[in-house]
Amino acid sequence: MRASVVYSVGALISITLSAYSAPLVYASDPRDQVELKTAYRRPSEIPHPDENRYTPEREKLGKTLFFDPRLSVSGFISCGTCHNPAFAWGDGLPRAIGHGMKTLGRRTPTILNLAWAPSLFWDGRADTLEDQALGPIQAPGEMNMPIGDLLARIKSLPEYGPLFELAYPGEGVSQKTIAKAISVYERTVVSGVSPFDQYIAGNERALTASQKRGFALFNGKANCAACHSSWRFTDDSFHDIGVPGEDLGRGAFLEIEELNYAFKTPTLRNVDRRAPFMHDGSEATLMSVIELYDAGGRVRRPTLSDEIKKLGLTSSEKQDLVEFLKALTSVDDPVMVPAAPR
Amino acid sequence: MSGRPSRQAARRGMREARACVLGMLTVTATWPCFAGEHTVSQSEKQFSQEQITIKAGDTILFKNEDSVAHNLFSRSDGFKFNLKKQEPGTENAIPFESAGTAEVRCAIHPKMKLVVTVEP
Ligand SMILES: [Cu+2]
Numbered sequence: 001m002r003a004s005v006v007y008s009v010g011a012l013i014s015i016t017l018s019a020y021s022a023p024l025v026y027a028s029d030p031r032d033q034v035e036l037k038t039a040y041r042r043p044s045e046i047p048h049p050d051e052n053r054y055t056p057e058r059e060k061l062g063k064t065l066f067f068d069p070r071l072s073v074s075g076f077i078s079c080g081t082c083h084n085p086a087f088a089w090g091d092g093l094p095r096a097i098g099h100g101m102k103t104l105g106r107r108t109p110t111i112l113n114l115a116w117a118p119s120l121f122w123d124g125r126a127d128t129l130e131d132q133a134l135g136p137i138q139a140p141g142e143m144n145m146p147i148g149d150l151l152a153r154i155k156s157l158p159e160y161g162p163l164f165e166l167a168y169p170g171e172g173v174s175q176k177t178i179a180k181a182i183s184v185y186e187r188t189v190v191s192g193v194s195p196f197d198q199y200i201a202g203n204e205r206a207l208t209a210s211q212k213r214g215f216a217l218f219n220g221k222a223n224c225a226a227c228h229s230s231w232r233f234t235d236d237s238f239h240d241i242g243v244p245g246e247d248l249g250r251g252a253f254l255e256i257e258e259l260n261y262a263f264k265t266p267t268l269r270n271v272d273r274r275a276p277f278m279h280d281g282s283e284a285t286l287m288s289v290i291e292l293y294d295a296g297g298r299v300r301r302p303t304l305s306d307e308i309k310k311l312g313l314t315s316s317e318k319q320d321l322v323e324f325l326k327a328l329t330s331v332d333d334p335v336m337v338p339a340a341p342r
Numbered sequence: 343m344s345g346r347p348s349r350q351a352a353r354r355g356m357r358e359a360r361a362c363v364l365g366m367l368t369v370t371a372t373w374p375c376f377a378g379e380h381t382v383s384q385s386e387k388q389f390s391q392e393q394i395t396i397k398a399g400d401t402i403l404f405k406n407e408d409s410v411a412h413n414l415f416s417r418s419d420g421f422k423f424n425l426k427k428q429e430p431g432t433e434n435a436i437p438f439e440s441a442g443t444a445e446v447r448c449a450i451h452p453k454m455k456l457v458v459t460v461e462p
Contacts, residue, residue, distance in 0.1 A: 119452035127452075235387075237451045250449065258413055258427050259449050306411065 036219060040200050042231045046115045046187055052130060052180045054187070057166040062185025064163060064338045065178060070153055072143035074099060079136065079182070082108040085335040088273035089189060094281025099144040105247065107281040112269055113232050115187035122263045122279045123253040124238060129183035134175055147175055154178070159341030191269040192330035197231075199327070207327055214324025217317055222293065224321075226307040233268035233328065239305040242297015243278050251303070260303045270329045286322045294318065379435070382456060383407045384414075384448075393457040398441050402458065405433040413449040418442070421458070424449075 048054040065071060069078040077099065082091045089110040091097075096104040106122055114120065119127055126132040136142040137150060154160050154173050161173070168177045196215075198206035207215065218224040229235050238250040240261040251260030263279045277283040283292060292298055296310040313321070378397065383390045383405040396402065406412055406428045414434075415424040421444035425434050438444065441462040448454035 124452050235451070236453060237387075238449070254415065254417075254449050256413065256415060256424055256426075256449050262450070 037200050039229070040196075040231050042193075042197055042200075043116075046190060048115070048184070048187055049128075052183060054184055055167065057163075058168070058181050058184040059188055060338065061163045061167040062181035062183065064160075064341065065182050066185055067337045068340050070157075070340070071137055071145060071150060072099065073145045073149070074143075077143050080337070082142075083111045085332075088112065088191075088270040088329075090274045092274070094276050096142075098142040099140065102141060104141050106279050107276070109266060110270070110274060111186055111189055112191045113189075113267055115190070116232060118236050119264070123250045124264055125253050129186050130179050133179040133182040133186075150178070151175070157341045163341065192332045194269070194328050194330040196324075196327045197330075208323065210320045210323040211327045213317075214320035214322070214327075217313075217321055218324055221317070222311055222313065222321060223307060223309075224293070227265045227305075228268050234265040236265065238262040238264055239307070240297075240301065240303040241308050242292065242295075242299050242301070242304055243280070243282060244299045245280055245282070247280065249279065258303060261301060262303065262305075268325060268328050270332075272326045272329050286325050287318065290318045290321050379403055381405060384412055384454070387448075387451045387454060389446075389454055389456045392455065393459065395459040395461060396438060398460050398462055399437070399439060400460075401435045401437045403433055403435045404428070406430055412451065412454070414446055414454075415449055416444045416446045418444040420444075421460075 046054070052058075065079075066083075067078050067080045069076050069081065071078060082096050082098075083089045084091055089112050091108045094107060096106065096108040098104050109122065114129060120129065120132045126135065134147065137145050138147060151173060164171070164173050164177055164181075167181055171177050195206045195211075199212075199215075218228075227235050227237065227239055238259060240249075240263075243261070243263075245261075248260045250262040250264075251257060271277075272286060275285060277286070277289050283289045290313070293308070294311045294313045297304055297308050378400040379402075380394060380396055380400060381390075381403045382394060385407045387408065387410070394402070404414055404425065408430055411430065412428050413424070413426060414428065416422060420440055420442050421438065423436055425436070428434060438458060438460045441460050444458040444460065446456040446458060
């Protein structure tokens with residue numbers, strides 16, 4: 001009995017909650033507009049964990065390692081081969097190509113703004129950048145480098161020694177210091193100020209009329225903000241949005257059936273530089289992505305998210321959404337690649 | 343379509359709650375009962391607390407007071423469970439039978455973490 005009483009109280013609470021959040025979503029009156037804009041404001045600082053604080057020396061070592069192809073067994077593939085700044089830190093391919101020119105199962109995600117990400121990979125199988133970094137180096141399909149060989153190779157390059165000593169005094173060349181340095185560098189990879197950020201900061205003219213309509217649709221009728229929330233445009237969560245395919249994503253990793261076909265919501269920052277889209281590169285353009293959402297997903301399965309429904313968008317509304325997504329792209333400074341230590 | 347697992351889970355919660363009521367009736371007749379029952383709620387994609395210390399044999403009632411569904415689970419040794427999709431407004435009781443430490447997480451929202459310390 002008690003349980004069912006609580007059940008209905010709980011139901012009431014959830015109704016109140018959703019009633020409360022409704023005005024936020026449509027943001028018709030000016031106060032709600034302010035609240036809505038606040039939710040998208042950029043943070044002023046990059047968070048670095050206490051166990052691996054930022055220093056310029058660590059960033060330099062990490063960047064050097066990130067762009068050094070000798071971290072792969074072939075001496076041919078660096079992290080930056082796939083996470084390429086020229087493609088907004090992806091590779092512009094439907095699915096990544098790794099060791100031996102073999103095509104991998106999934107598309108390369110961007111590494112932009114991961115300092116704020118609570119879990120990594122399309123299926124969330126790593127919790128921190130430090131945990132993640134050694135994975136691709138050793139993965140047979142990616143860089144295929146046994147960790148012992150990696151340490152031997154780096155130690156054989158005398159100019160690396162002082163870089164490690166300055167970054168992590170007394171700790172030497174180890175799996176740990178390699179992973180830590182790469183992570184420090186990755187945290188500094190942040191998307192710059194876009195027209196959208198200027199709009200949020202108060203410049204009404206930073207967006208076109210179409211982009212402003214797109215922003216309203218994004219938070220309203222098109223329901224995008226249910227998942228692509230915050231200044232990074234992700235809820236850091238896992239959803240099945242109806243992309244066809246066999247990859248079970250989060251469900252396979254956790255062995256939880258309800259999460260089958262669920263993938264991590266990707267950031268939409270600088271997204272128009274990263275076609276083709278989705279975990280498998282199956283959507284060629286931003287317009288085709290919008291078509292997928294408008295149709296309520298391309299496949300309907302029991303695991304499909306409750307937030308994915310037919311939208312009934314007109315063709316000009318679809319165009320407005322695409323225009324809005326383009327406003328999330330920043331013009332970033334070119335990336336200088338450090339000389340490889342000898 | 344996805345209603346079935348959650349209704350099952352809710353029923354499981356009710357069964358456990360009823361067992362507790364019966365148990366308490368024989369000891370004291372106080373209301374609310376549930377000595378040995380703790381409540382952790384979920385709202386705004388957060389647990390109401392980050393950690394909780396309980397005694398072996400206690401249960402935790404997980405209440406979804408959020409506007410979205412959650413899927414709590416634990417993969418910690420000795421405490422493995424999967425609550426499946428837990429709709430807003432539902433609750434489920436999970437017993438923690440033996441001493442140890444369990445990490446309870448949400449499969450959908452990886453930021454949600456609860457460390458349960460179970461004392462002997
Ligand atoms: Cu959750």
